[in-house]
Amino acid sequence: xxxxxxxxxxxxxxxxxxxxxxxxxxxxxxxxxxxxxxxxxxxxxxxxxxxxxxxxxxxxxxxxxxxxxxxxxxxxxxxxxxxxxxxxxxxxxxxxxxxxxxxxxxxxxxxx
Numbered sequence: 001x002x003x004x005x006x007x008x009x010x011x012x013x014x015x016x017x018x019x020x021x022x023x024x025x026x027x028x029x030x031x032x033x034x035x036x037x038x039x040x041x042x043x044x045x046x047x048x049x050x051x052x053x054x055x056x057x058x059x060x061x062x063x064x065x066x067x068x069x070x071x072x073x074x075x076x077x078x079x080x081x082x083x084x085x086x087x088x089x090x091x092x093x094x095x096x097x098x099x100x101x102x103x104x105x106x107x108x109x110x111x112x
Contacts, residue, residue, distance in 0.1 A: 042108060050101035054094055061090035 064086030071080025 043105065046101055046104055046108075050097055053097040053101075057090045057094035057097060060093070061087050064088075064090055 064083045067083025067086060068080050069083075071077065071083055
């Protein structure tokens with residue numbers, strides 16, 4: 001209860017000065033941004049990297065399904081099991097690539 005009272009007092013205290021307040025800021029407002037030439041090149045590189053990574057993940061998934069089909073039809077259980085693992089890891093890889101590239105592009109675009 002003491003913590004709540006202290007936080008309430010700090011939040012409502014009129015003598016409390018915030019460093020980045022709107023009236024007379026002590027800390028100047030700054031919006032970080034990359035130069036447009038660099039930003040365009042970074043977007044291009046990230047887009048190509050994500051595209052190639054996702055294409056490789058799709059190729060790995062298709063190859064995994066091929067291994068599953070061959071393994072089941074030729075009664076090679078080990079080959080089918082490796083194919084199933086390949087499909088699973090391709091899905092994880094594609095998800096990781098998609099999430100990572102989206103996060104990086106989001107961080108680069110936050111300054112706008």
